[in-house]
Amino acid sequence: MNGPGVPRAGLSAATVTSAAVELVDEYGPAALTLTAVAERSGVSAPSLYKHVRNLAELRDRVAAYILAELNNRLTNAVLGRAGPEALRAILLAYRQYVLDYPHRYAMLPQAPSDDPDLEAAGNRLIEVAIAVLRSYGLTGADTIHAARCMRAVAHGFASLESAGAFGLPEDLNDSYERLIDILALGFAETMEKSS
């Protein structure tokens, strides 16, 4: 059936990943199936195995792509800022990313992965957070605890909002601003104590 005159699709791991991201954007994480990716790429499902090992690996690739993108946004957001301004900027950027790409964010595993690329992307993200907190003046174990608090706050708020968990009419920007202020105040307090 693969008669002459039929050109090849010319896929690669990158194009397959890209098609996968499009699917996730449009229909959500659950729609990321090999069948759907194959159809969108114009090949049969088994052909995908020439480019990715299996569905799990494809998910890892997609996640690594997304995490790198999020990373870039956060890095840009804190460029040239320090202290409370940097904290505020990175938290706002985090939420904004989730609002811009809710399905991409939902695709991210929160657990550390076996995939080295994905793990590396995760580590870079933590580094950015740590850098912000150091610019804040935090040191030692304080930095680690603060980073965890920051992450919990950012992920908690963004994932809940993105899932539609906050039903009431009160303004969500307002809620988030308050949360940022609370965190900033808390970190300031931590520094006072440590000095």
Next chain:
Amino acid sequence: MNGPGVPRAGLSAATVTSAAVELVDEYGPAALTLTAVAERSGVSAPSLYKHVRNLAELRDRVAAYILAELNNRLTNAVLGRAGPEALRAILLAYRQYVLDYPHRYAMLPQAPSDDPDLEAAGNRLIEVAIAVLRSYGLTGADTIHAARCMRAVAHGFASLESAGAFGLPEDLNDSYERLIDILALGFAETMEKSS
């Protein structure tokens, strides 16, 4: 093949749900399949449809069960407490539940559901949170914003910890205590401003 002498299994929606919860506990949310539930219940998979409409409904039932249980824990935790003590107690109880039953917690959808039971359970949980904050002295929109902050903090920390996202050696109890303190301090500040 259903010869004489073969007794009936005597299932019900409740027993099926119970078997499902056991599976989730033992092997995680991904292991909750109708096939597995059927095997554990000693019936064939299609038989389950006599008791639950489909897998989605079973998931909803499981989630409603879990949410009610979490609710009980939180309610007990705040009984007889008010203000910062109640805040601390409910946050500790939340995390403890997730540590006790990580798979159950992972099973909970964060979005509001179509299922009325599940939705009701979710609302009750929010009521408990609101009650804590009112006992704290917060009023009006402040209460809603504070409830969101509280939820983001609790869910963010617990889900990340439970997923294994916090790799570093620093003590997690410590991190959480700091987060609670930060939130308590923030709420105290909010009240000052409003007075």
Next chain:
DNA sequence: CCTATCAAGCTAATATGCATAGCCTAGCAG
């Protein structure tokens, strides 16, 4: 005690999706 009904089980069959095996050829290196 008989009997009709129905709930609760069953088998069979369909659909979707992942994955492997093995074939075929387009495109390129020499």
Next chain:
DNA sequence: CTGCTAGGCTATGCATATTAGCTTGATAGG
């Protein structure tokens, strides 16, 4: 021109959800 290989393909097997339709245990009423 020739042959190799990467990138396609079809065929197949397995897991799971779900529907259709049959069979029967248990029981309510006579």
